[in-house]
Amino acid sequence: MRISTVRFWILSFAFLIILVNPFLNYYFHFTFIQGWYQSIAIGKLWFVSPLEGLEAILVSKTLYLPLIIAMLIPILVALFLGRVFCSWICPISFFSELMERGLSLFVKRRKDILVVPRWLLWFSLVGELLFSMIIAAPIFVFLSPPGLVGREIMMWVFFKRFAIEGVVVIVVMFLNLLTRRFFCRYLCPLGALLAFIGSKRRLRIAKDDNCVNCGVCDRSCPLGLNPSSGDFSHYCWNCGECIDTCPKKALSFVWLGTDRRC
Amino acid sequence: MREEKSNHPLALEEENFSRRGFLKKLLLSIPLIGLIFSKKGYPFTLFKSPVGRNRLRPPGAVPEEIFAGKCIRCGRCAEVCPYRSIYMLDAKWGVWAGTPLIFVEDVPCYLCMKCVEVCPTGTLMKIKQEETRMGLAVINKRRCVSWLETALCRSCYNACPFKDKAVKLIELKPVIIDDYCTGCGLCVHACPINPKAIYVEPVYSFVRVKWK
Numbered sequence: 001m002r003i004s005t006v007r008f009w010i011l012s013f014a015f016l017i018i019l020v021n022p023f024l025n026y027y028f029h030f031t032f033i034q035g036w037y038q039s040i041a042i043g044k045l046w047f048v049s050p051l052e053g054l055e056a057i058l059v060s061k062t063l064y065l066p067l068i069i070a071m072l073i074p075i076l077v078a079l080f081l082g083r084v085f086c087s088w089i090c091p092i093s094f095f096s097e098l099m100e101r102g103l104s105l106f107v108k109r110r111k112d113i114l115v116v117p118r119w120l121l122w123f124s125l126v127g128e129l130l131f132s133m134i135i136a137a138p139i140f141v142f143l144s145p146p147g148l149v150g151r152e153i154m155m156w157v158f159f160k161r162f163a164i165e166g167v168v169v170i171v172v173m174f175l176n177l178l179t180r181r182f183f184c185r186y187l188c189p190l191g192a193l194l195a196f197i198g199s200k201r202r203l204r205i206a207k208d209d210n211c212v213n214c215g216v217c218d219r220s221c222p223l224g225l226n227p228s229s230g231d232f233s234h235y236c237w238n239c240g241e242c243i244d245t246c247p248k249k250a251l252s253f254v255w256l257g258t259d260r261r262c
Numbered sequence: 263m264r265e266e267k268s269n270h271p272l273a274l275e276e277e278n279f280s281r282r283g284f285l286k287k288l289l290l291s292i293p294l295i296g297l298i299f300s301k302k303g304y305p306f307t308l309f310k311s312p313v314g315r316n317r318l319r320p321p322g323a324v325p326e327e328i329f330a331g332k333c334i335r336c337g338r339c340a341e342v343c344p345y346r347s348i349y350m351l352d353a354k355w356g357v358w359a360g361t362p363l364i365f366v367e368d369v370p371c372y373l374c375m376k377c378v379e380v381c382p383t384g385t386l387m388k389i390k391q392e393e394t395r396m397g398l399a400v401i402n403k404r405r406c407v408s409w410l411e412t413a414l415c416r417s418c419y420n421a422c423p424f425k426d427k428a429v430k431l432i433e434l435k436p437v438i439i440d441d442y443c444t445g446c447g448l449c450v451h452a453c454p455i456n457p458k459a460i461y462v463e464p465v466y467s468f469v470r471v472k473w474k
Binding site for chain 1: 309324328330331332333334335336337338340341342344346349350352353354357358359360380382383384
């Protein structure tokens with residue numbers, strides 16, 4: 001099976017959880033699973049998004065052990081697998097994927113209209129953290145698009161209304177029209193933090209000798225990277241799109257240390 | 263008069279438009295109505311804390327000084343609350359968007375302490391039920407019928423989960439004992455006088471944070 005098909009199913013399933021869960025909570029008082037991808041609890045197993053947790057620690061200048069323990073699994077996943085949350089789970093990624101699949105029915109090839117330097121991603125992370133600490137309120141926790149998707153669904157189910165800040169999600173979707181995954185590429189502080197943690201990740205994409213430099217993979221990369229020239233830097237989020245499109249099957253996932261190619 | 267109206271070009275256009283796009287307009291306007299005429303549509307603030315009279319944080323909340331920074335807006339407290347007491351704010355409240363707030367006049371806190379158990383950041387600290395200090399109930403003696411001696415009412419006394427500790431009846435008049443009042447707001451919800459003769463003041467929310 002193609003990797004992108006599996007990935008799309010996982011994205012759909014991850015979105016389904018945050019879509020169905022508020023209904024279960026509200027109408028059936030079934031609270032086995034709570035929250036969304038800011039903090040999700042499955043029974044007593046807690047997950048906290050690393051950036052949200054980090055901001056809470058930095059801004060309030062207090063430590064709370066359960067918070068750090070809840071951040072552990074996401075950090076370990078990012079450490080070994082890289083930025084996989086973004087490409088395999090994030091609801092914004094799911095919406096973008098749906099949008100791209102819809103658009104591809106009408107437009108054959110889309111060009112990236114607005115291309116800015118990639119280091120803007122790091123600037124976004126540092127700037128966001130500093131600004132949060134200056135105004136003593138974490139910006140990303142109430143304006144994070146992945147979190148907002150969950151919050152808007154929950155607000156609609158619980159209070160029959162939407163929060164105004166949901167506009168951010170719509171803006172992010174509009175930016176997608178400009179450049180593929182514009183927000184994920186250049187602006188997402190959470191993506192930046194996960195990319196930073198995963199800069200020494202074990203799961204990577206490697207190219208073998210079958211490559212004929214046709215450049216099909218370069219066009220398929222949602223982040224606009226160049227897999228053909230071996231560009232699997234910190235920015236790569238292991239989505240496997242290039243592996244699927246390669247006509248020569250020259251690209252594959254490798255676990256660092258077990259493969260001689262890298 | 264009627265003829266004049268129908269001959270007017272604008273009137274025709276409007277009629278045409280409403281016929282064509284009525285359903286579409288209706289569908290589009292549902293979320294917008296929710297935005298504009300929300301039940302808790304209070305004026306816009308940016309940094310000012312939303313906590314105030316009868317607007318309280320859930321049990322065990324840290325002081326407002328660090329609340330905005332500590333809370334990660336995951337909404338789990340609101341999701342587990344079996345009484346739907348906890349409301350979630352939106353960006354109209356500025357940086358407090360997504361934080362939980364209890365409007366005790368609508369639904370008071372029943373002190374089940376479920377929200378405290380699920381908070382992942384320690385914004386709602388784990389404390390005992392009777393040690394909760396969401397605020398302090400205050401009786402308006404110029405409005406309370408028992409104090410005015412116009413009627414015999416003990417609604418607040420009956421509603422209080424810590425009867426004879428937090429609320430005492432002294433000569434048939436309710437008196438709040440601040441050593442035991444948790445500020446849950448059950449008395450406010452129960453008060454039959456309109457406007458309410460009892461309210462909860464969040465006196466503990468604005469204390470300075472102690473460094474240990």
